[in-house]
Amino acid sequence: MTTALFECRNLTKFFPIKNLFRETGRVHAVEDVNLTIPEGGTVGLVGESGCGKTTLARTILLLIEPTSGQVIFRGEDMASRSKRDLRQFRRETAIVFQDPYSSLDPRMLIADVVGEPLVIHKVAFGEDRDDVVLSLLERVGLKADHMYRYPHEFSGGQRQRLAIARALAADPKFILLDEATSALDVSVQAKILNMLNGLKADLRLTYMFISHDLNVVRHLSDHIGVMYLGRMVEYGTREQVFDTPTHPYTRGLLAAAPSLDPNDRDRPREVVLQGEVPSAVEPPSGCRFHPRCPNRKPECDRVRPELVDIGDGHLVACLPG
């Protein structure tokens, strides 16, 4: 088996809600998450807004400080490191965001945008840097004459290519794709997804892919985690999660996603999720999903289910019964 590049142990992030004088509450954004990202793999993270997937992503990259827990990168705990000690970590990790419009500084030339990590890490300057930028642009399917332009001259898809080129500068090992294709049209998305797959193979990258679009996650990832209200409820390989979904939430989520087959419309859906995601400030007790769960048991509002291996590393947090 491959080794783990990233490991999160009991990672927790609470955001305090303060008024002028004291803390009045906490947003339970991420709670007690354990996750392993194998080197060379792609871990997908799905869940609806407010499930904590974006917070988890930022905590893994230590863009926000975890409340507790460990972020282990190549066997070393990074969460306890000082800012200066994180330089190498920062060099080897990168992030690509959803919105192609706010992710590029409108006042910077493309050469400066894409070359920024090189300058931050003092890898290359001046003409050398421009050479690297040029090769990066070619990697993502752009041309040399795009180098001296401003971001507003590019379309959404091209901007996303630029964001990927910037992520690739300074040779990272790990790229976090935060809804990286969600703002794009289908035909553009297809190109970007194909490119991401190609880059991964060529440069031996490790991805973490966050999306609400189940089909896209399925297309790209080999392992998938499903989150609900700050907790991981199911984790397994693509086949385990998509073919034999076990947690009621996963099943409901999969059933809720419209299928491309018009004949499915007449079939009754297996699980229909009612209601909305509760507030993360005062999350439900016990299993966080119990108020919406179609097959809840009496003890669900008291007992917190742990992630349990139900075979071949397929983890599910649901009380047996």
Add this chain to the structure above:
Amino acid sequence: MRLSTYILRRVAMLIPVLLGVLVIIFVIAYVIPADPARAWAGPRARAEQVQVLEERYHLNDPIYTQIWIYLKNVVLHFDLGVSPTTGRPVRDDLKAFFPATFELAMCAFFLAIALGIPLGVVSALRRNRPTDHFSRVIALTGVSTPLFWSALLLQFLFYYKLGWLPAMGRSTIDITRYTGFVLIDSVLNWNWTAFGDAAIHMILPAATLAFYSMGYLVRITRGSMLEVLEAEYVITAKAKGLPRKIVIYRHALKNAIIPPLTVLGVEFGWLLGGTVLLETIFAWPGMGRYAAGSIVMVDLPAVVGYTLVVAMIMLLSNLVVDILYSVIDPRIRVGGKRR
């Protein structure tokens, strides 16, 4: 958050700012000039006289002691000290001059709002048509014309050339003073001649002041209205088939009024600043003229007292605006803190 909690919090936040304001005034007033006591005592004063003054005003103490003494007097006795030039308590002087200034500023303020906001709205609705051009020219001229010059010009025109309006002063008829506000007092006296007289005296200074600050309101209102007219909720309102009047005056206007509303506090501050110039020109017996005179005389207690009062009015007007804002916009109360 409830509205009352919100207001209490805003008031609590005023106190440190007010303290800071006081410190700033003190630093300006008491540190920089070389020898205020000598200036007050006059050029031929003997050294002992200067010394007496220095002691009376604690000029030889360190600045924090001075601030402390001043603060104690203000808070405990509402005492702003005694003006060395007039020999009267600053509090009494300000009390005598405040109504005139406030009356003028308020008249100008409401005039500016009453003209500026509708003009801005109409300008936006008739974008790039003659009405729009007209109101934009008015606005631009307003903000570009120095107050002192337009005041002089209007005075020259309406008094000297046409003789329609009085050039100076606040009123010529004596009436019993209850509030100090001539317009109100004349009504309370049931004296309409006095009211007319006061109103006529008010026209020129108030109009000058209003014209100056109106321009800004026109611009902000116009810009905000243009933006709101393209907002999606306005399109929704149109798609609902609501009459045009309802779409514009209910859905659009209520939203468009927010940005001009938020600058009203600042606007009022400008008006107060402007009164210094206007009161000098129109011989208006208000605080502004008093302050200008005191500054020339290096009358520090008077200057500090005046500035403190003005700063307080500004902070209060900003507070009122914030409260109004939170009444109109329910979203403001959520976070408690905007920006």
Add this chain to the structure above:
Amino acid sequence: MRIPGSMLFSSRYRLLQKRLHPITKEWGLTFYVLRHSTLAVVGGLIALAFIFIALFGAMLAPYNPISANIQDRFQPPSASHPLGTDTMGRDVMSRMLAGAQHSIKAGLIVLAIAVPLGVLLGGIAGLFGGWIDEVIMRVTDMFLAFPSLVLAMAFSAALGPSLFNAMIALSIVWWPMYARLVRGQALAVRETSYVEAARSRGASNWHIMFKHILPNCLSPILVTLTLDMGWVITAAASLSFLGFGAQPPIPEWGRMVSDGRIYMLRAWWMSVFPGLGIVLVVLGFNLLGDGIRDSLDPKLRRLTEVTWKPEKTSSSSTD
């Protein structure tokens, strides 16, 4: 993967040219939009004329602006004195020509002090946030709690009335506006994903300040600066009018209005023309500022870009 630099660009010069090209193109577009707004052009011309007069006005003046000439007192506008003469027989036009420099000096000095101070403090407040932000913003609140004219009056009275002191006084009350502007912009920029991307790669606060926040503040500052030029000139004139700024015999315009005040009936031109001068100049800067604001408006730029063909634009096919 790497291609040696020498193969790509034959010389450093070509590299520089390539890098500068898009920048000049951006400014070219700005200028193009600006040029197509009649009002902005008028404003720009007034501003230019004013700067020209400020630089060379003293040389152009037909009469000595300072020395008295008693036999020519209170001359109405005529061929020899187009704007009349004042109480000491000095030519009003000459005094105005010679006095322009004081107004522009006031504007430049005030903004030269207030802008860097405001930008620095606002940038620090916005970038670091937390208690630093809290302290800086409370201090700006305190300064903004005074009507600026009153505060400037107090300052210049404390420092002693002179034009230079009036400028110092105005700078002290002017910086909070810029601090607010830059802080607001910094807060907005700090939230963007390009800053987060930079942070994720280990960028320092200073990198973010100088590479992201300040460049993004440039256009709003430019607009405010132009508009403020007019405001500062008015404020300086107001101070002089009240006797806190320029002292006689300096021919500052606000002072000239003040000097002519008591002679309005006898010689209206003494006050009217200097005042008109101020109006014109402030109007000019206002028009120019509005024009610059419009020309930096992304909506208008996009619309105009299509008609603007500075050179052949190569189209790209990948997306």
Add this chain to the structure above:
Amino acid sequence: METREDLLVVDRLKTQFFTYGGVVEALDEVSFEIRLGEIFGLVGESGCGKSVTATSILGLVAKPGKIVSGRVLLDGENLVEKSEQEMNRVRGSRIAMIFQDPTSSLNPLFRIGYQVAEPYIYHQRRPKRQALKDATEILAKTGLPDAVEKSRNYPHELSGGMRQRAMIAMSLTCEPDLLIADEPTTNLDVTIGRQILDLVKDLQREFGASVLWITHDMAVVAQMCDRVGVMYAGTIVEKTDVRTLFRNAKHPYTERLLRAIPSAVKSADKLEEIPGSVPQLIHPPTGCRFHPRCDHVMEICSRVKPVELEVEPGHMVACHLFGGEKEAT
């Protein structure tokens, strides 16, 4: 297929935007018809003119834009020729619209209940008190929990899903004949979006309204619509019933687009790509607007705009692959 009466006929609609940069040809002779009681889907990528079609139908095209030619017939009446006042009686009453983003489409300063009640007040002249009461009823119908209480809330106090329910309630107040839904689930989460889809379908059956469903999501089309029009760069390239579209798409664009979607059924490593990118509509490609990106491009494609051909009953395709030149010219 049984013949049903057409409720809305859009006939060679041409909407253009007159900007400084030139004329944006947003819609180029778009034609389709919506039958009584059906859900008609308009699908396409961003900028293809879906939303402009909706605003054109309602007569709400934003300023530099204008309907240049064509007709919009609602029960035989041409909406394009109607005056603003006449249109106001149609909008919200006979044709209602649900927008994509419920957050920015609800006025932040008014209570939900009042906003829903407005059509009652202004179209049906109900007294305000009655209208507000009726508004809570229709809100309850859309599945808003605690409708009475929620109707007194401001939009920012509700979740995205609840806001969209309020938008739907608002559109149903006057029992419109036609409901235009402009991507109403795009900004919502998967499970909430599905609830909204189910809701609209249920309400459509109950009210018997026709629906024009605008979306970019093929899966939503598959689950929601009876018939579909596929748009590309301001034109309708293919128009058929939904099952035919997914089984037997004919136009090269539709065909490729369907294969570009990462799908649950086929897990290919590589997705289909369409070369090139969507053209600018200021100077759109001549002839068939898709020809620069098409694999099957022929000489005629760049010269002549293809007309719609019925390749099988009820299946219209605008492509030269399926028809001779004689019909086109």
